[in-house]
Amino acid sequence: MNVIPPPSLSDFTPPLPATLVANLTSLNIRTASDLIFASPAELIGKLPAGSITFAELTHHIAHVTAAFAGPAITADKLIAELEPRAGQEPHSSSGLPALDELIGIGNDFGGAPGGRLIEISGTSASGKTALALHIALHHLTSHPAAAALWLDTTGNLAPARLASLVSRSSGQSSQPLARLNIATVFDTATATHTIATLDASSGHGSHVPQRAPQFRCVVIDTVTALLGPRLSNLSSQGHAEMTSFMRLLRATAQKHGLCVLVLNDATTAGHPALGASFTFLTDVTMWLARLPEQDHELRTAQVLRSRVSTTGARFTFRIRRGRVVVT
Structure with missing residues (x-):
């Protein structure tokens, strides 16, 4: 299990001025x-007087933003990229036909060709x-050429549980797990840096080896933490960072x-965490709950909001x- 360190201000090329990095570090901007x-x-106003001009500061911020942010793409170019891929990508099934039908377009649960961001929310022990x-x-297990990325934000994912699940499901514990990449992340900077690495390994250009497993599924457990x-x-910075x-x-x-x-x-109060606005940042919000009956195995999944299916x-x-x- 590899932990990818967050990108610091000293990691950029061309580098930021050492004096600026030191002054920003003293302000806890790292x-x-x-x-x-x-x-x-x-x-x-917080930086030492005379150490930098406002124009220089905004220039350096723009440099960091350009290096850190993903490249922009217009809608017509995106459509042109997606059309040739529509019949080439693996079918994304959840393994639960009822769930595929519940929030899928046709029988596609949430992957290619358009991609989908799905929130699975619920109380403790609801089965998320x-x-x-x-x-x-x-x-x-269904697609030998597929890979998955699991971002563990709590450190609670047990490898033994994964091996047991795969063994009971397919009888082969090594092959699927070899393509499950697990990263422990505790802050958005690390998570953002990890997600950005998908650009280098999930692309569709000639620079991507044809036989290399392609990422098709990403899980963040939990986004709340x-x-x-x-x-x-008291501050809007956290909300802006979340958005x-x-x-x-x-x-x-989508890319x-x-x-x-x-x-x-x-x-x-029994609602999804992170505020009412969070649900509008995903394609589907699904709520899991344990049924009140005596049968402790039963769970229910309800679509609270969806851009692509019936709410x-x-x-x-x-x-x-x-x-x-699977029944």
Whole structure:
């Protein structure tokens, strides 16, 4: 399990002035995201007098932003890229026909050719991680050329659980797991840097080896732990950071035809965490819950909001010994 360090301000080429980096570090601005979301007007007043002009500061911020942000693409170019791929990408099934029908277009759950960003929210023990594992591992076992990326933001993902799930599902524990990439991330800078690496490994150009596994599924477990600590009623910076990160996820999903699953906890009132605006940053918001009946295996999944399917639809499934049971 490799932990990818967040990009610091000293990592850019051409490099930022050493004096500027030192002064920014003294203000606790250490990474690209820290600098991008800082206000230049406020920042110039906090830096040592005479150390830099406002024009120079905005120039350096623009340099960091250009290096850190993904390239822009117009709609006509995006359509031109997607059309040839429509019949070439692997079918993205969740392994649960009822779920595919619930939020899929046709029988495509959430991957190529358009890509989709799906929120799976719910209370503790509602089955969020189990369902995400089922979807990711089903895709890996169904498509030998596919890879998946799992961003663990809590450090709770147990490798033994993965091996057990694959072994019970397919009888082969090594092949699918070899294509499941796990990264432990505890901040948005690290997560953003990790997501950005998908550009180098999920592209469709000649620079990508034909036999290399292509990323088709990304899971963030949980997005609550990643973004929640940054949100505050006293500052809008955390909300801006959340919006920027989710837009990056959605753009990456669309660019590479990915199924991106973000797992979200619940508030004490029984609603998805991270605020009411978060649901509008995804394509689908799905709520998982345990049924009140005595059967402890039963779960229900309901579509709370969707850009691509019917809102309010639901289905039930079972979780037995930590894994989703297909009935």
